[in-house]
Amino acid sequence: MPAGHPGTGRLRRALAIYRDDPAFTRSKLERRFRRLVRRSGLPMPSANFWVGEYEVDAYWPAERFGVELDVYETHGTRAAFERDRLRQENLKLQDIETIRITGPRLDKEPTAVIERISTLLAQRRRQLSLK
Numbered sequence: 500m501p502a503g504h505p506g507t508g509r510l511r512r513a514l515a516i517y518r519d520d521p522a523f524t525r526s527k528l529e530r531r532f533r534r535l536v537r538r539s540g541l542p543m544p545s546a547n548f549w550v551g552e553y554e555v556d557a558y559w560p561a562e563r564f565g566v567e568l569d570v571y572e573t574h575g576t577r578a579a580f581e582r583d584r585l586r587q588e589n590l591k592l593q594d595i596e597t598i599r600i601t602g603p604r605l606d607k608e609p610t611a612v613i614e615r616i617s618t619l620l621a622q623r624r625r626q627l628s629l630k
Contacts, residue, residue: 569599
């Protein structure tokens with residue numbers, strides 16, 4: 500659809516409602532991550548899911564497992580560094596495992612990232628079935 504035609508923007512926004520993944524995402528990194536998960540055949544996580552007082556970028560409720568997607572630009576201050584560690588501890592106290600994946604790592608080794616997530620999800624399923 501060529502740009503510059505009247506109504507193009509409105510039509511694009513309307514069509515976006517019907518895309519394959521209607522999950523609310525905030526960044527290209529989140530959308531890229533979701534595409535990789537979908538292509539891998541893993542179950543799709545909830546996007547930007549609230550767990551108590553924290554919003555988790557990608558969350559598998561049954562496994563109580565989350566992924567935080569990080570880029571230096573939004574987490575590169577001392578205050579953000581401290582908040583992120585406290586957040587991870589507080590989620591752990593709620594028996595929620597989280598891992599952090601950086602944008603550059605997702606770019607450089609997408610297959611390895613997805614393989615690790617697959618392994619960690621399987622581990623969480625086993626851990627939770629023992630309880």
